[in-house]
Amino acid sequence: MEVKEGLEPASPRAQYFNSSVLSVFIMGVMETEVPITINDARTMSLLKDVFLPINPRFSSIMVKDRKGEKQWKRIEVKLEEHVNIPIFPTDLSPTSYDEYLEEYISKIAMEQFSQNKPLWEIHIVKYPTSNAAGTIIFKLHNALGDGYSLMGALLSCLQRADNPSLPLTFPSRQQSEIKSYRGSVYRRVSEHFSLIFNSLSDFGWSMLKSTLIEDDRSPIRSGDEGVECRPTMVASMIFSLDRIKHIKAKLGVTKNDVITGIIFLGTRLCMQEISYKSSESQSTALVLLNTRMMTGYKSIEEMLKPNSKGPWGNRSTFLHVPMPKFKDHRSSNPLEFVWTASKIIKKKKSSLGFYLTGRLLEIVKKLRGPEAAARFMHRTMRNSSMMISHVIGPEEKVALDNHPIKSLYFLGGGLPQNLLITIVSYMGNLRVSAIIEKGFLDAQKFKSCMENAFEIILKAADEIPI
Incomplete structure (x- = not known):
C-alpha cells in the first residue's frame, strides 16, 4: 500500500475490527516448563530487538486522516506501558493459582485497548499452576492482522528447544484436489x-x-x-x-x-x-x-513481500x-x-x-x-x-529465550457470542x-x-x- 505523509492506510478489516461496534483481539498463551526468570531489562530487550521489528504496526497507532479514513501512524513505543506482571498472593498451591490465572485472563479479556498506544500488550505470570511453571500471554488486537499473521508473528519469536539453529516445522496440509475440466x-x-x-x-x-x-x-x-x-x-x-x-x-x-x-x-x-x-x-x-x-506458515520476511x-x-x-x-x-x-x-x-x-x-x-x-x-x-x-x-502450530517443542514451552493455545475476545x-x-x-x-x-x-x-x-x- 502507498504510504502518504508518513501514514499507511489501514485495511478495511482492520477498520471493522477496531470500531465503535467491534474491538476484536486474540490472546496467545504460552505455558512454560521452567519458572520464568526473564528480568525487566531482558524483557525490554527482547521486545525491542525481536518483537517490534516483526511489523511496523506493532509501533503504530490508528488515526484518521483529513478525509476521515483510518491510517496507521508510526510512533515512539514506550515498552514499559505494554508489559504487565501481575502480583498474586505468595506461597499458594498450584491449583489455587489456577483460579487466580483464570480470573486474570477473564479480567484482561474485558479490558479495552487504549487508542493512544500500539494495540498489543504482554502479560508475564510468574506463578506456577497445575499445568505450567509460568505463563506468558500476548494480547494482540485483530486490527494488527488476522490469526494467521499474529500467530505467525508470535512463532517467529520462538526457537526449537532441541536446536535453535533449525527452522520450525509444521504439519503438512493436503492441497485441494485440482478439478479436471476434461470431458464433454x-x-x-x-x-x-x-x-x-x-x-x-x-x-x-x-x-x-x-x-x-x-x-x-x-x-x-x-x-x-x-x-x-x-x-x-x-x-x-x-x-x-x-x-x-x-x-x-x-x-x-x-x-x-x-x-x-x-x-x-x-x-x-x-x-x-x-x-x-x-x-x-x-x-x-x-x-x-x-x-x-x-x-504452512511462511517466514515473516516472506509474508511481508x-x-x-x-x-x-x-x-x-x-x-x-x-x-x-x-x-x-x-x-x-x-x-x-x-x-x-x-x-x-x-x-x-x-x-x-x-x-x-x-x-x-x-x-x-x-x-x-x-x-x-x-x-x-x-x-x-x-x-x-x-x-x-483453527491455526497450525509447530511439530517440535519450542522455547522463548531458553524457556521451553510445555503447551500453547490461543483465545479470542470481543466477539458478541x-x-x-x-x-x-x-x-x-x-x-x-x-x-x-x-x-x-x-x-x-x-x-x-x-x-x-x-x-x-x-x-x-x-x-x-x-
Missing part, C-alpha cells in the same frame, strides 16, 4: 452452473443469516446484547493428532472435518443434557477460513455451517456428525459465497463507511451460536479451548461432553472394517 462440453457447463448456483445460494443464505434470521436461543446462545463485555471462563481439552488422523483415514475426510464433527457432536450432547428440546434448535457455527491457500500469496494482514473469512441435529439422522451413528460437517464445508469451500460477502462489505464501506460495515459483521456474529477458529472454540496443534496434539461466558454455560460440563464426543467418534471409526 455438457460436463463443463454443468460444473460451471453448479459453481454459480452454490455461490448465489451461499451468498443469499449468508445475507439472511447476517440480517434477518437469528439462531434459536439455546444453552449455547442467549441472544443478549453486550455478551462480548462479560466475564468468561476457559475449558481446555487435548486430543491426540495421531488419533484424529486415524479417524480421518477411516472416514475418508479431512482433519478439519473430524475436528468440526467432534465439536458439533460434543456441543449437541451438552445442549441436550441441559435441555432436551435444544437438540432440535437451529444453531449455526461460523467457521473461520483463511484465504491464503498455503501449506508485496507479491507474496500470504502477505501480512487480514485475509480470513467465515463460513456459515449449520450444526447437525440429532433428529436429522435416522440412525444414532455419531459419525454422521463428521460426514455432515465434511459435506457442508466442502460444498461451501467450492463456492464463491465468501468472496461475494467480502465484496458486499467493501460496497457497504464505500457507501456508508467502515462503521456500517462493522455493524454488519457484528450482526453476523451475534446471529450465530458459536465461532470456530457466548461460545468461541479455538484450536491449535503443537507437538502432535490438538489443544481445543472453549471460551465460555461465565455463569451462562458450565465449562466443566462442556469439556466433559467434548471429550465424550471424541471417544464416541473414535470408537465408531474403529468399528469400520479396513
Whole structure:
C-alpha cells in the first residue's frame, strides 16, 4: 500500500475490527516448563530487538486522516506501558493459582485497548499452576492482522528447544484436489452452473443469516446484547493428532472435518443434557477460513513481500455451517456428525459465497463507511451460536529465550457470542479451548461432553472394517 505523509492506510478489516461496534483481539498463551526468570531489562530487550521489528504496526497507532479514513501512524513505543506482571498472593498451591490465572485472563479479556498506544500488550505470570511453571500471554488486537499473521508473528519469536539453529516445522496440509475440466462440453457447463448456483445460494443464505434470521436461543446462545463485555471462563481439552488422523483415514475426510464433527457432536450432547428440546434448535457455527491457500506458515520476511500469496494482514473469512441435529439422522451413528460437517464445508469451500460477502462489505464501506460495515459483521456474529477458529502450530517443542514451552493455545475476545472454540496443534496434539461466558454455560460440563464426543467418534471409526 502507498504510504502518504508518513501514514499507511489501514485495511478495511482492520477498520471493522477496531470500531465503535467491534474491538476484536486474540490472546496467545504460552505455558512454560521452567519458572520464568526473564528480568525487566531482558524483557525490554527482547521486545525491542525481536518483537517490534516483526511489523511496523506493532509501533503504530490508528488515526484518521483529513478525509476521515483510518491510517496507521508510526510512533515512539514506550515498552514499559505494554508489559504487565501481575502480583498474586505468595506461597499458594498450584491449583489455587489456577483460579487466580483464570480470573486474570477473564479480567484482561474485558479490558479495552487504549487508542493512544500500539494495540498489543504482554502479560508475564510468574506463578506456577497445575499445568505450567509460568505463563506468558500476548494480547494482540485483530486490527494488527488476522490469526494467521499474529500467530505467525508470535512463532517467529520462538526457537526449537532441541536446536535453535533449525527452522520450525509444521504439519503438512493436503492441497485441494485440482478439478479436471476434461470431458464433454455438457460436463463443463454443468460444473460451471453448479459453481454459480452454490455461490448465489451461499451468498443469499449468508445475507439472511447476517440480517434477518437469528439462531434459536439455546444453552449455547442467549441472544443478549453486550455478551462480548462479560466475564468468561476457559475449558481446555487435548486430543491426540495421531488419533484424529486415524479417524480421518477411516472416514475418508479431512482433519478439519473430524475436528468440526467432534465439536458439533460434543456441543449437541451438552445442549441436550441441559435441555432436551435444544437438540432440535437451529444453531449455526461460523467457521473461520483463511484465504491464503498455503501449506504452512511462511517466514515473516516472506509474508511481508508485496507479491507474496500470504502477505501480512487480514485475509480470513467465515463460513456459515449449520450444526447437525440429532433428529436429522435416522440412525444414532455419531459419525454422521463428521460426514455432515465434511459435506457442508466442502460444498461451501467450492463456492464463491465468501468472496461475494467480502465484496458486499467493501460496497457497504464505500457507501456508508467502515462503521456500517462493522455493524454488519457484528450482526453476523451475534446471529450465530458459536465461532470456530483453527491455526497450525509447530511439530517440535519450542522455547522463548531458553524457556521451553510445555503447551500453547490461543483465545479470542470481543466477539458478541457466548461460545468461541479455538484450536491449535503443537507437538502432535490438538489443544481445543472453549471460551465460555461465565455463569451462562458450565465449562466443566462442556469439556466433559467434548471429550465424550471424541471417544464416541473414535470408537465408531474403529468399528469400520479396513
